[in-house]
Amino acid sequence: MSLHLQIKQKAAWLRQELFEMFLRARQGHPGSVFSQIEITAVLYYGGVLKYKHGDPAWPDRDKVIVSKGHATMGLYPILSDFGYFPEEELAKYGSGEGILRIFGNITIPGIEVTTGSLAHGQGVGAGFAYSSKKDRSNCKTFVIISEGEMYEGSVWETALFASHHKLDNLILVIDRNRNIILGDTEDLVGLSPVEDKWRAFGWDTYTVDGHSIEELLDAFRQANNTNGKPKVIVANTVKGKGSSIMEHRPEWHYWQGMTDDEIDFTRRELRETP
Amino acid sequence: MRFQRDVLIDELYELARHDKDIYFLSADFGAPSLDRFREDLADQFLHVGISEQNMIDMAAGMALSGKKVYVYAMGPFITLRCLEQLKCSLAQMNLPVTVISVGLGLGYADAGPTHYATEDLACLRSIVNCEVYTPSDTSTVVMLARLTSQKPAFRVLRLDRNGMERLYENDVSIERGVHEIQSGERVAVFSCGYVLQRMWMNWTALCDGANIGLVDVFCNKPINLEGIKPLLEKYESIITVEEQCLAGGFGSSILEVVSDLGMNNPVKRLGLAERYYFENGGRDRLLDTFGLSTEAVSAMIRAC
Numbered sequence: 001m002s003l004h005l006q007i008k009q010k011a012a013w014l015r016q017e018l019f020e021m022f023l024r025a026r027q028g029h030p031g032s033v034f035s036q037i038e039i040t041a042v043l044y045y046g047g048v049l050k051y052k053h054g055d056p057a058w059p060d061r062d063k064v065i066v067s068k069g070h071a072t073m074g075l076y077p078i079l080s081d082f083g084y085f086p087e088e089e090l091a092k093y094g095s096g097e098g099i100l101r102i103f104g105n106i107t108i109p110g111i112e113v114t115t116g117s118l119a120h121g122q123g124v125g126a127g128f129a130y131s132s133k134k135d136r137s138n139c140k141t142f143v144i145i146s147e148g149e150m151y152e153g154s155v156w157e158t159a160l161f162a163s164h165h166k167l168d169n170l171i172l173v174i175d176r177n178r179n180i181i182l183g184d185t186e187d188l189v190g191l192s193p194v195e196d197k198w199r200a201f202g203w204d205t206y207t208v209d210g211h212s213i214e215e216l217l218d219a220f221r222q223a224n225n226t227n228g229k230p231k232v233i234v235a236n237t238v239k240g241k242g243s244s245i246m247e248h249r250p251e252w253h254y255w256q257g258m259t260d261d262e263i264d265f266t267r268r269e270l271r272e273t274p
Numbered sequence: 275m276r277f278q279r280d281v282l283i284d285e286l287y288e289l290a291r292h293d294k295d296i297y298f299l300s301a302d303f304g305a306p307s308l309d310r311f312r313e314d315l316a317d318q319f320l321h322v323g324i325s326e327q328n329m330i331d332m333a334a335g336m337a338l339s340g341k342k343v344y345v346y347a348m349g350p351f352i353t354l355r356c357l358e359q360l361k362c363s364l365a366q367m368n369l370p371v372t373v374i375s376v377g378l379g380l381g382y383a384d385a386g387p388t389h390y391a392t393e394d395l396a397c398l399r400s401i402v403n404c405e406v407y408t409p410s411d412t413s414t415v416v417m418l419a420r421l422t423s424q425k426p427a428f429r430v431l432r433l434d435r436n437g438m439e440r441l442y443e444n445d446v447s448i449e450r451g452v453h454e455i456q457s458g459e460r461v462a463v464f465s466c467g468y469v470l471q472r473m474w475m476n477w478t479a480l481c482d483g484a485n486i487g488l489v490d491v492f493c494n495k496p497i498n499l500e501g502i503k504p505l506l507e508k509y510e511s512i513i514t515v516e517e518q519c520l521a522g523g524f525g526s527s528i529l530e531v532v533s534d535l536g537m538n539n540p541v542k543r544l545g546l547a548e549r550y551y552f553e554n555g556g557r558d559r560l561l562d563t564f565g566l567s568t569e570a571v572s573a574m575i576r577a578c
Binding site: 123125126127129134 | 317320322325327328330331332333334335336337338339340341358359362363366367
């Protein structure tokens with residue numbers, strides 16, 4: 001089976017698995033979790049990351065930070081698949097008996113940084129990246145942020161710092177699904193042109209269809225260099241991708257509840273998602 | 275008389291020479307002692323730009339990578355400006371980072387309220403996992419430097435801007451967190467930092483013939499209950515003196531302890547009125563004018 005097809009199958013499995021977790025917990029942030037699925041699938045299953053099965057504390061691992069903490073749960077099935085905690089935990093997501101929370105924290109094996117409040121991940125990631133340089137380690141740090149985090153000033157503090165210190169081992173992925181809680185970012189406070197802003201700060205930029213396995217794989221391959229520049233991959237995505245009930249609907253930032261018919265429909269849809 | 279920051283950085287310099295995991299981050303804040311650190315230990319010094327928020331997040335990442343990180347900036351900016359970073363990145367993950375905050379109270383007079391730290395203690399006390407120290411002399415600063423290196427934890431060291439005398443000769447226990455400078459009868463003043471040293475320099479006039487105790491509570495959080503309890507029991511009345519607005523500050527912390535220990539001592543608080551200070555005249559004049567003069571403390575003592 002080709003790598004491309006393997007990743008596609010992992011992405012489909014992730015959506016199905018996560019949908020069942022949302023259903024059980026009746027809470028969470030499906031819009032943002034579904035928009036980043038291909039990004040995480042390529043990162044974890046596309047040969048991008050260095051990791052060791054069953055050992056989340058392996059010293060030579062690359063780091064992943066989901067700075068948009070409300071979407072951290074999108075990693076849980078992957079981390080379980082990597083042998084970091086038992087699969088049974090997924091069934092207990094969001095319950096009083098399990099270890100898996102709506103927002104991730106460092107008590108969960110494989111979660112590197114406690115996140116939740118926006119725009120901390122890239123600063124902490126810069127700390128990882130700077131330390132790796134100091135330690136002469138070739139470990140990389142990948143930070144997934146939502147485009148909404150670009151409204152926070154600290155993002156740009158980090159952007160300046162990472163560029164000045166030539167942190168080419170820091171790779172930021174912006175999940176640009178265009179929606180924040182109250183609507184489309186371009187209607188509310190425009191963020192465009194995103195790439196130009198990052199380039200002006202001295203970053204290498206790559207813009208991709210954030211649901212295209214090929215384009216994401218290609219961007220991560222291109223970003224794998226030591227040219228002295230931090231990297232940002234602007235991944236244009238669809239909020240709620242994969243569920244026609246959720247797609248492009250800002251209210252599905254939060255779990256909204258579904259009728260039995262809608263649940264059956266969505267399960268079929270997620271199974272059939274190409 | 276020496277600056278607390280120079281004492282601290284000189285000590286850290288010696289420690290850092292032998293411990294390559296020590297990193298010193300500055301948000302564009304200097305000191306004569308830091309010039310030597312920057313030159314001799316350039317690999318362990320990092321200027322982050324005037325970016326306190328990024329500095330704290332960065333420090334978290336470095337601490338998670340096994341580094342002993344010190345972050346350094348002017349008091350109001352390394353506390354309230356980045357309070358959320360202190361909470362989310364350091365406190366929530368309980369990371370061993372030492373925050374060095376310089377310029378307490380009206381220390382930067384006559385700069386005005388943007389540069390004063392008159393609300394920071396109340397804010398810092400509310401942050402979970404955050405240890406807070408306000409050393410009142412230079413010898414405790416040396417001990418704190420060693421503590422932060424030997425037992426790294428999330429701590430804020432509130433250092434004064436002004437030069438300070440050495441008050442102690444190796445007779446202070448940093449773990450105890452409190453030290454009785456002067457034993458007295460019936461009434462004691464509890465304080466810390468510049469205002470404590472300022473009172474101690476005028477102690478004879480301030481006491482006006484009375485035998486008053488003076489207690490240095492240099493560890494503001496957590497207050498060592500075993501350490502402070504005998505001192506609270508010893509005195510009938512307690513007066514707290516702080517260079518902070520009173521809401522949630524030093525006096526509040528002593529009131530909390532008295533209440534938690536089930537004691538009944540009256541505690542009277544002297545501090546800055548809840549307002550911002552735009553007046554000129556220098557720090558001591560402002561303190562004299564706005565309620566922290568020697569006469570004000572003496573009057574409070576007489577009223578006990």
